Amino acid sequence: MVTKAAVAAIFCEELFRMNILSNIWKQPKTSAAGLLIAVVTIASALSRQGITLGAAGNGTVVTLVSAVATALLGLLARDPASSTSSADTGSTAKLGALMLCAILTLGAMPVSGCSGTTVAQDIVNWTPTLESAVATVDTTAALLAPADAPIFAAATAGFDAASNLLVTQAKAYLANPTAGVLRQLQTAVVAFQQQVNASLLAAAKIANPASQQHVLNAINAVGTVVMAILVLVQSISSKAAVARMASQATIKLASVRPCRDEGEAAEIVAGHYGEPIELARAQVAQVELNAAQAGF
Secondary structure (H helix, E strand, O other), X not given: OOOHHHHHHHHHHHHHHOOHHHHHHHOHHHHHHHHHHHHHHHHHHHHHOOOOOOEEOOEEHHHHHHHHHHHHHHHHHOOHHHHHOHHHHHHHHOOOHHHHHHHHHHOOOOOOOOOHHHHHHHHHHHHHHHHHHHHHHHHHHHHOOOOOHHHHHHHOOOHHHHHHHHHHHHHHHHHOOOHHHHHHHHHHHHHHHHHHHHHHHHHOOOOOHHHHHHHHHHHHHHHHHHHHHHXXXXXXXXXXXXXXXXXXXXXXXXXXXXXXXXXXXXXXXXXXXXXXXXXXXXXXXXXXXXXXXXXX
């Protein structure tokens, strides 16, 4: 039987093996960001369970802690020192609005720290990556077995139009952030997300392993960007709007999860925000969990 003392010894040994203190010292911003994201995530979980830890002004201790953590994340993300060195450029980007606002919004926590203008700009910043991913889809059919190309072409036929519409709506909202334009953006991103999910289900029917891998890689790249934009849009939407968006999502994430590649998604997110792949993996997993809980 393993004693508590033995477990403690093993735990301590593992801590030393991981060089935690050394890593914290070498990467203070990343460590601080990870801690603050953990605080926000835990606060979100407590809030969903109705745990408040007492009153604090007009709110609760849990919401206060979450708000403070959000503010500190915002300060880290906008640290002017980061702009003085090219090596630190990723430190500024890594705390972009995507995962922060997604964790807050989808976790039913306040999102006052997520500026509509900042989020709108982050959405537009994703559009070049979206256009590039869709362009890759357009050239993927040439890599497939002859029998598989028509299936892929039919499954992704609407990607170009959906991408163009989403890019247009994203830029329109950045220029004119009104409720009406936001609703059009909400509709466009959910429609595209549903097209991606439908194409993933179609790709699962391709029997040729090599063809299927090419297809899934191409579609998942598009899906990662669309999911990023989706959670950003949710972060500036009301609860009623999010519920309406979720009701329009008839193909749920659970049905396409076997076809999704979280590793590829993490690489795309890490590259976009210039952050460590480990942090990106945690963010992608948390966002997909929260999205599923929100009804997607």
